[in-house]
Amino acid sequence: MDSLLVLLIHLAKKWGEGSERRFWQVLWDEILDDPSYRPSGYFYDDLQKAICNSGKQVFTLEGNKRRFCEFIQYHALAPLSSFHAFVSLIWNAYLDEDLFNANYRVDDLLVGRIVAWLKMKFIGIDDSQINDGFEFDGKTYSIRAAFKYAFIHNSMDEMIWLVQKILMCIDRKYYREAQTSPQDYMDIVCDQYVEKLLFGQISLRKQRLSTQSNILIDISRAYAAYELDEVGNPVLFMPDIRMIDFNENQIQIKVFSNEELITTQVRYxxxxxxxxxxxxxxxxxxxxxxxxxxxxxxxxELWGNAQLLYSSQELLFRSFLLFTEFHEVNCTP
Known part of the structure; x- marks a missing residue:
């Protein structure tokens, strides 16, 4: 049965669009001579065992209805148009100046935030609309049920791996860098599609950005520090912070000196x-x-929705400030 699972996934790579019944019929026609064959419930039980033996879990709906069709399609990247649509979504995030800005790093925590956001979006889709296009940023992507169920049922780590793999392919092709590791099926189809996305691009960067945009991944990473501005004046600053999960639109910033409130700002x-x-x-x-x-x-301090979100506590306490170029020098012995 383990070998049959591998064969089913391999055959499903050719699958386009159609009903679940048609999907199975096409696969059986490839394997068997008897067009009237219909698998029994025991077959699906054995297929589920094979899936579990591979370290995976079959997709399920409410009432424990098993979705073998979508499980096989996801691992076959089928239909290919759905995989292409997902790559297009990641491509647009890669180019977005407010997201990756065409400069991906393997340790970029934004990938996890994107996966969590997609999980939340796909979980909220009714099963009757699971094959409908997915709207993001004013565009509709023809991402079909298999990929949506994968985000709903698979672990965060598995889906982060998928998005990272696509981003690495996009990043490598964007900068015309050589493939350094053996290619699997996903690498090949991703490479081919990204080449099409690259075609007609007016300008591509010849070099990577020397520094990464300093946007903190969320409020838990917040910090405040001192530096010199562009004209050499000392400033107390806090970098940009992603607020993807923060439901309010207003933040209050308070600055204290010796426990006395000396200034406040409201930011949106x-x-x-x-x-x-x-x-x-x-x-x-x-x-x-x-x-x-x-x-x-x-x-x-940062306050939002009447709650303290961040406090620098004693991290900004100094007897004096010393800078080299624009950055503060740590004078702690």
Missing amino acids: IVGEGLRRRLKRIDFQLFDLLPQIPSSIHLRL
Whole structure:
């Protein structure tokens, strides 16, 4: 049965569109001489055991209805038009200046945020609409049920692996870099489709960006620090923060000196969906000097929905500030 599962997935690579009944009929016609053959319930039980033996789980609906058809199609990347649609979605995220900005790193935590967001979106789709196009950013992608069920039922790690694999293919083709590892079926079909996406591009970067855009992945990574601005003035700043899961649109920033509130700002979340973020915050230290004694004991807090989201606590306390070029020098002995 394990060998039959491999064969079914291999044959399904040729599958286009059609009903579940037609899908199975096409596969049986490839394997058997008897066109009237219909598998029994025991066959599906054995097929499920083979799937479990491979370390996978068959897709299921409410009431434990098993979806072998979509499981096989997903692992066969079928229909290929659905896989192409998913690659197109990742391609557009890759080029987006507010997301990857054509500069992917294998340790980029944004991949996990995208997978979690897609899981949430696909879980909310009614089964009667599971084969409908998926709308994202004003575009409709013909992603079919197999890929949607994969996001619903598979682990985060497995789907992160899938998105990372596609991003690595896109990134390599975008910069015209050589393939350094053996190619599997997904690499081949992804390469072929990305070549089509690249065709007609007016300009591609000749070199990678030397630095990655400093957008923090979420509020749990927030930090505040000191640096010099473009004209050499010292500032207290906080980088851009992604606020994908934050439901409010307003943030209050408070700055304290020696436990006394000295200034506040109200900022609004910009962007929609995966682009939601709090833009960089800057406070000119020269403006705060009249309220700072000889030692710098500043604390920055972020508040949203009447809750404290972040506090720098004592991380900004200094006896003095020293900079090299634009960055603060750590003078801790």
